[in-house]
Amino acid sequence: MTPFEELFNRHVATAFARQLALADHIGERDWQLDLTEGTATFGNDLRYQVQLLGTESELDRTWLWAWANEGSGIPPALLGLAGWLREYGVANGVPELTEASFPLDRAQGARLALIASALSGRAYYRGPYDGGAVFFHLEGLPAEIIAPARPERVFTVVGQILQGFPVDHRLMVTSFLSQQGWQVTDTPTEVTGRHPGGTDMRVTFDDLGRITNLAGSIQPG
Structure with missing residues (x-):
């Protein structure tokens, strides 16, 4: 790279x-x-x-x-x-x-x-x-x-980046969540992020570092 x-x-x-x-x-x-x-x-x-x-x-x-x-x-x-x-x-x-x-x-x-x-x-x-x-x-x-993006927009941004640009999925996700003020946990197979307001995101990866699933729960407010 x-x-x-x-x-x-x-x-x-x-x-x-x-x-x-x-x-x-x-x-x-x-x-x-x-x-x-x-x-x-x-x-x-x-x-x-x-x-x-x-x-x-x-x-x-x-x-x-x-x-x-x-x-x-x-x-x-x-x-x-x-x-x-x-x-x-x-x-x-x-x-x-x-x-x-x-x-x-x-x-x-x-x-x-x-x-x-x-x-x-x-x-x-x-x-x-x-x-x-x-x-x-x-x-x-x-x-x-x-200002940092609203939690619901964070999900939208990740999806649009994946569709619009050739990127390193894990590096993009971990960097983005950290920059947005989320607490990030990075393991070999999964990245989890938690927004101060309670919203969470869970992202899993295959052996090549590509996202296989993105899920989470968005808290109101």
Whole structure:
């Protein structure tokens, strides 16, 4: 497992839970990005400061980090997070965070943005445009978006991660539950988690570490 893959496996679920909470908050609103003001507007009532992450090109199927997009005249104030991630990549040997551009079959924008969200405690937005998409992180979101997920959503997130991403099942589950404040017990065949509110999760694995059963009881409140 490469350093990038380990980062993704450890943090994808917590970051994905924030994305679900952000989707609840934004709903079906349209989006606009103003680089001069450094803001993103959703509909007529939501407006947040942003940090640019990078862009995906559908034309040549590549990712380009915002700090390397010298031709777009991006204000330096919007590159703080991308620059911090680059420094993190240098310090921790993660080339996907330090190389200016690379093919999307190596790492798509969503995977990069999820890692960035997890490491920074933010949530991101993917803004599609003709020929690609821009990824940016939102500043000053309501606290409930960044807060630990509700117990019932934890079950939903685990299921959606398993369907949507190739991950190490055990590493994903144990990391997610620990990050969400659950008490975790890890045995060779089973991982159990208990939320402070009483909800519990029981996950069993086969010899290859794949989930064979996920069960539990959700306590109200």
